Amino acid sequence: xxxxxxxxxxxxxxxxxxxxxxxxxxxxxxxxxxxxxxxxxxxxxxxxxxxxxxxxxxxxxxxxxxxxxxxxxxxxxxxxxxxxxxxxxxxxxxxxxxxxxxxxxxxxxxxxxxxxxxxxxxxxxxxxxxxxxxxxxxxxxxxxxxxxxxxxxxxxxxxxxxxxxxxxxxxxxxxxxxxxxxxxxxxxxxxxxxxxxxxxxxxxxxxxxxxxxxxxxxxxxxxxxxxxxxxxxxxxxxxxxxxxxxxxxxxxxxxxxxxxxxxxxxxxxxxxxxxxxxxxxxxxxxxxxxxxxxxxxxxxxxxxxxxxxxxxxxxxxxxxxxxxxxxxxxxxxxxxxxxxxxxxxxxxxxxxxxxxxxxxxxxxxxxxxxxxxxxxxxxxxxxxxxxxxxxxxxxxxxxxxxxxxxxxxxxxxxxxxxxxxxxxxxxxxxxxxxxxxxxxxxxxxxxxxxxxxxxxxxxxxxxxxxxxxxxxxxxxxxxxxxxxxxxxxxxxxxxxxxxxxxxxxxxxxxxxxxxxxxxxxxxxxxxxxxxxxxxxxxxxxxxxxxxxxxxxxxxxxxxxxxxxxxxxxxxxxxxxxxxxxxxxxxxxxxxxxxxxxxxxxxxxxxxxxxxxxxxxxxxxxxxxxxxxxxxxxxxxxxxxxxxxxxxxxxxxxxxxxxxxxxxxxxxxxxxxxxxxxxxxxxxxxxxxxxxxxxxxxxxxxxxxxxxx
Amino acid sequence: xxxxxxxxxxxxxxxxxxxxxxxxxxxxxxxxxxxxxxxxxxxxxxxxxxxxxxxxxxxxxxxxxxxxxxxxxxxxxxxxxxxxxxxxxxxxxxxxxxxxxxxxxxxxxxxxxxxxxxxxxxxxxxxxxxxxxxxxxxxxxxxxxxxxxxxxxxxxxxxxxxxxxxxxxxxxxxxxxxxxxxxxxxxxxxxxxxxxxxxxxxxxxxxxxxxxxxxxxxxxxxxxxxxxxxxxxxxxxxxxxxxxxxxxxxxxxxxxxxxxxxxxxx
Numbered sequence: 001x002x003x004x005x006x007x008x009x010x011x012x013x014x015x016x017x018x019x020x021x022x023x024x025x026x027x028x029x030x031x032x033x034x035x036x037x038x039x040x041x042x043x044x045x046x047x048x049x050x051x052x053x054x055x056x057x058x059x060x061x062x063x064x065x066x067x068x069x070x071x072x073x074x075x076x077x078x079x080x081x082x083x084x085x086x087x088x089x090x091x092x093x094x095x096x097x098x099x100x101x102x103x104x105x106x107x108x109x110x111x112x113x114x115x116x117x118x119x120x121x122x123x124x125x126x127x128x129x130x131x132x133x134x135x136x137x138x139x140x141x142x143x144x145x146x147x148x149x150x151x152x153x154x155x156x157x158x159x160x161x162x163x164x165x166x167x168x169x170x171x172x173x174x175x176x177x178x179x180x181x182x183x184x185x186x187x188x189x190x191x192x193x194x195x196x197x198x199x200x201x202x203x204x205x206x207x208x209x210x211x212x213x214x215x216x217x218x219x220x221x222x223x224x225x226x227x228x229x230x231x232x233x234x235x236x237x238x239x240x241x242x243x244x245x246x247x248x249x250x251x252x253x254x255x256x257x258x259x260x261x262x263x264x265x266x267x268x269x270x271x272x273x274x275x276x277x278x279x280x281x282x283x284x285x286x287x288x289x290x291x292x293x294x295x296x297x298x299x300x301x302x303x304x305x306x307x308x309x310x311x312x313x314x315x316x317x318x319x320x321x322x323x324x325x326x327x328x329x330x331x332x333x334x335x336x337x338x339x340x341x342x343x344x345x346x347x348x349x350x351x352x353x354x355x356x357x358x359x360x361x362x363x364x365x366x367x368x369x370x371x372x373x374x375x376x377x378x379x380x381x382x383x384x385x386x387x388x389x390x391x392x393x394x395x396x397x398x399x400x401x402x403x404x405x406x407x408x409x410x411x412x413x414x415x416x417x418x419x420x421x422x423x424x425x426x427x428x429x430x431x432x433x434x435x436x437x438x439x440x441x442x443x444x445x446x447x448x449x450x451x452x453x454x455x456x457x458x459x460x461x462x463x464x465x466x467x468x469x470x471x472x473x474x475x476x477x478x479x480x481x482x483x484x485x486x487x488x489x490x491x492x493x494x495x496x497x498x499x500x501x502x503x504x505x506x507x508x509x510x511x512x513x514x515x516x517x518x519x520x521x522x523x524x525x526x527x528x529x530x531x532x533x534x535x536x537x538x539x540x541x542x543x544x545x546x547x548x549x550x551x552x553x554x555x556x557x558x559x560x561x562x563x564x565x566x567x568x569x570x571x572x573x574x575x576x577x578x579x580x581x582x583x584x585x586x587x588x589x590x591x592x593x594x595x596x597x598x599x600x601x602x603x604x605x606x607x608x609x610x611x612x613x614x615x616x617x618x619x620x621x622x623x624x625x626x627x628x629x630x631x632x633x634x635x636x637x638x639x640x641x642x643x644x645x646x647x648x649x650x651x652x653x654x655x656x657x658x659x660x661x662x663x664x665x666x667x668x669x670x671x672x673x674x675x676x677x678x679x680x681x682x683x684x685x686x687x688x689x690x691x692x693x694x695x696x697x698x699x700x701x702x703x704x705x706x707x708x
Numbered sequence: 709x710x711x712x713x714x715x716x717x718x719x720x721x722x723x724x725x726x727x728x729x730x731x732x733x734x735x736x737x738x739x740x741x742x743x744x745x746x747x748x749x750x751x752x753x754x755x756x757x758x759x760x761x762x763x764x765x766x767x768x769x770x771x772x773x774x775x776x777x778x779x780x781x782x783x784x785x786x787x788x789x790x791x792x793x794x795x796x797x798x799x800x801x802x803x804x805x806x807x808x809x810x811x812x813x814x815x816x817x818x819x820x821x822x823x824x825x826x827x828x829x830x831x832x833x834x835x836x837x838x839x840x841x842x843x844x845x846x847x848x849x850x851x852x853x854x855x856x857x858x859x860x861x862x863x864x865x866x867x868x869x870x871x872x873x874x875x876x877x878x879x880x881x882x883x884x885x886x887x888x889x890x891x892x893x894x895x896x897x898x899x900x901x902x903x904x905x906x907x908x909x910x911x912x913x914x915x916x917x918x919x920x921x922x923x924x925x926x927x928x929x930x931x932x933x934x935x936x937x938x939x940x941x942x943x944x945x946x947x948x949x950x951x952x953x954x955x956x957x958x959x960x961x962x963x964x965x966x967x968x969x970x971x972x973x974x
Contacts, residue, residue, distance in 0.1 A: 258968045265960055465819035488821040489724070495819065499811035501804075503743035515735035516822045518724040539746075559821070 013309040014072050016320050019327035020305070021069040024061050026334045026367070029145070030359045031058040033342035034352045041129065044119035044339040045346040047355065054356060055213070056272055062215050063268065063294070064301035066148060070233040071302050073152060074240025077159070086160070093156060095383060101149035104332050111336040112144055119343035139224035145335050147220040154225055155237045176245070183242050187252040190259050193303060196239055197295015200232040204291040210281040212271070212290060236302065250310055257307030264300035267293050315484060325385050326371040332384075333370070338363045416479065418443050418563045418594045419464050424473035426459055426618075433459040435618040436473070441563065446585070446595040448605035450629070451615035457598040458496060460615070461567050464596070465493060477563070489518055492561030494552045496568050502541025506532055506551040509540060510558050517559030529587070530554030531580045545572040553581060563594040570604060582607055605629065636672040639664050640689040644682060652678060664688070732823050736830035744800050744834055754799055754838065758792035759845040765911075767853045778857035779942045785846070785856050786866070786934040786943075787910040790927055792846055793870045796838030797877035798884070798897055801831045805885025806893035828882075835878040836871060843870065862938045869937035873930035876955045879962035880926070886969035904928075929954040 032043045035058070036050035081089045121128045143150055170176055186192035204210060207217070207228060216233070219226035243249040253260075270293055274286065281287040313320065341359040348355060375381045376389050417440035426434040434456045441447050449457050462468045463475045466482035478487045500509050507523060514520035527533040532550045535543060540551060549572055556564060566585075570578045585595060585608055599605060605612050605626060612629045614622040622632060635656060642665045646658040654671030669675040672691055679686060724732075744750050766774065766784040774781040808814055817827055847867070850856035858866065880900070888896045905911065907921060908928035922928045922945075929951040936948040 258964055262964055269957075467815055467819055485821050485824070488819070491819075491821075493816070493819045495812065495816055497812050498816050500813065501739075501743045501808070501811075503746040504739055508739055508742070512735050512739045513820060515728075515732040516820055518728065 019324035022331040070236035071240040074237035193299040201291035253307040254310035260304035267297035448609035492556040494556040507536040762788035792842040793839035794877040797835035801881030802884035807890035810890035865937040882966035
């Protein structure tokens with residue numbers, strides 16, 4: 001179940017990447033009327049304000065955009081195949097890929113031809129020059145920009161055929177496990193970007209004519225598979241497929257995105273530099289090197305962008321979902337729209353930096369509008385995206401499995417936990433800070449987390465705040481991830497060991513923190529509630545230790561939190577300030593705020609808590625009401641020299657634990673008086689009797705020993 | 709594998725309006741600016757030093773040379789202006805960020821519902837803003853003393869070039885701030901900044917034997933960008949595109965290191 005939830009998160013990121021690749025294609029085509037040095041007639045329009053910058057930018061986008069698309073297609077391809085089985089897979093692909101290809105071509109081709117003819121007539125000053133005929137080779141066919149659907153179908157067929165052979169030959173999965181290992185290794189070491197591009201490089205080197213700018217020549221003129229495209233996009237698809245097989249590949253990608261980005265930038269810089277000197281490849285070392293570096297650039301961009309998306313876009317966002325849904329339709333129909341705008345503005349006496357953004361904005365506006373009105377809630381949307389959105393819903397419903405982020409405890413369900421740690425393990429290097437801990441905070445209660453230093457209290461708080469991630473287990477805040485800023489708007493926090501900027505005044509610090517929340521308290525009201533009004537206009541650096549803590553408390557409560565995390569809030573406060581802070585905490589509880597408070601001091605828990613959890617060595621060793629805890633600490637330690645054995649004494653009522661160390665008998669008792677009476681009665685030779693109140697730390701230490 | 713559920717949702721009834729989000733960015737920027745201006749350790753050297761040095765060297769000492777060749781005036785102005793606009797970016801951002809990391813303030817901001825990029829935007833805006841505050845008095849001194857022979861268009865172009873040139877130094881500040889600790893940050897910032905000021909030849913012309921190394925320093929490229937903007941052909945030693953690309957490259961490099969460090973250490 002957990003794995004499914006996690007993989008759904010990843011799908012959001014990959015959907016975003018696919019949408020990006022497709023929308024980037026729109027921006028790419030929109031730039032093509034501004035290419036300097038292109039002979040008239042090669043595109044629908046040659047703008048009168050060409051741009052070297054757009055030419056370079058389009059080149060960069062073109063390096064990776066289709067490979068990125070096929071990479072993601074490979075990932076989703078395997079996902080779909082496993083989900084549906086072969087028959088249903090082909091039926092699904094027929095609906096979603098083949099049908100749009102055929103129907104799209106029939107509708108779009110005449111439109112595109114019309115705009116091309118209009119544009120080229122305009123370019124040639126009113127007379128249409130003789131159009132070049134389609135090459136008379138077998139299979140020649142003007143696929144237009146829809147070639148990618150055709151190519152995708154071919155690749156599906158090839159990969160499914162190879163898969164059938166591999167499953168037949170590789171019974172023990174030895175080969176496949178080896179491939180998985182190689183893939184993970186090559187991503188981990190970032191060697192993949194240097195290796196995966198080699199087949200493509202070989203195909204490019206073999207091209208008789210290759211303009212560097214065109215990258216992988218688009219196979220848009222023929223139904224016969226073209227070698228560079230088939231090899232390049234086939235590799236991309238295959239790697240995407242294998243990444244879906246691998247358990248670790250996506251995690252590795254998300255942690256290596258910067259390295260990949262650096263490779264991408266460096267390789268791209270070199271490619272542009274060389275291309276400026278020599279736009280067309282001549283056989284020789286440069287061409288070979290160029291093709292190899294091109295392969296590196298392709299893969300570094302693909303991995304960098306996918307990794308960055310996994311790192312930053314893994315959560316569900318309604319806006320991104322909408323754009324990702326719209327992107328397929330938009331890419332399918334964009335070409336006539338974009339070209340029409342290019343033709344229209346082509347002779348305007350304006351700079352490209354005005355015209356290009358205009359084309360983009362106008363095209364996207366029209367395309368999104370067409371998606372919203374014609375596609376999203378109609379059978380076309382059903383066909384293209386497998387889902388028809390209802391019209392009356394203003395916004396996209398969240399995907400199944402996610403819960404609404406609401407800071408209101410009422411929305412977390414009746415009696416449900418406001419914040420919860422379930423089965424959490426967290427290690428820092430060799431130290432285990434939390435070992436399978438379960439804690440929950442219920443609406444409106446104050447939970448005191450008690451424990452000695454290093455028990456794992458602050459680690460637990462950090463998990464709830466989304467500052468660290470668990471090695472195992474589930475963290476929830478208001479029923480979902482604490483990474484979601486909407487949920488964090490419902491929390492207030494006072495951390496240990498945090499210093500605020502010393503130049504700012506307490507009032508300014510509160511005002512700044514208030515700006516993060518949707519409905520904060522008035523600043524003066526916060527200052528009053530936290531009891532810091534009298535020194536609010538002094539710089540933080542000039543405040544006493546206690547006043548600083550009080551200021552941090554004010555910062556924690558300024559946003560009317562539904563849950564408040566207070567990590568050792570009263571350390572360093574004098575008695576008066578501590579009493580004042582306790583009163584503020586009681587007022588918050590009366591307002592229905594839930595509070596988690598970590599402390600060393602039992603009296604603090606006694607004064608405030610509804611429930612107490614005692615944490616030691618990363619585990620909850622006792623949990624219950626304050627009275628339960630008081631009973632724990634009411635234990636006393638008795639020691640004496642006696643002829644009685646530990647085993648005898650252990651069986652007595654009121655004895656929790658007994659042991660013999662060196663010369664003395666050590667007893668922990670809840671009823672010390674009773675035990676002492678019986679000791680003296682049973683052993684008249686007893687000497688050196690001592691009875692001590694067990695301190696809280698001692699009680700913890702003992703509990704820990706018991707728990708071990 | 710981390711199996712924490714990351715389910716989440718989009719907008720909720722309690723999501724703040726975009727005005728409030730903008731307000732949060734604005735507040736962050738405003739208080740960042742206030743605290744830097746209130747910190748004498750940053751404000752005085754960064755804001756007063758460049759204009760004082762410019763007044764001393766260009767107006768008082770080199771006045772005669774400038775009267776003979778107005779190009780020298782542009783050269784000197786550009787040199788000190790580069791210093792003026794880059795120091796707040798580097799020292800303001802680098803030192804404060806390193807300190808804030810030590811103080812745990814970044815952790816607190818990550819826990820609070822602060823917009824993710826607000827502190828970063830605030831720091832960069834402050835770097836540019838303080839750069840402007842340091843730069844304007846120089847313009848006044850230069851124009852009042854008549855040591856800068858530029859027309860209004862060239863003046864505007866040069867100012868725009870200089871101010872946009874603060875961006876790579878903001879990135880450098882971010883890098884320093886994320887790599888070293890708070891107490892060491894000013895030292896390291898000086899260590900990578902000062903050699904560039906002298907070895908880039910922006911304060912005084914270098915002997916030919918040292919020309920090979922000027923391109924290493926980001927200051928050199930910013931100085932060159934300013935020379936191109938001002939149309940001072942005599943002091944243009946590299947094409948404008950090289951200057952622009954180098955500055956972008958440095959920005960990317962420094963930012964990458966900063967992001968890498970932030971991603972690892974937070």
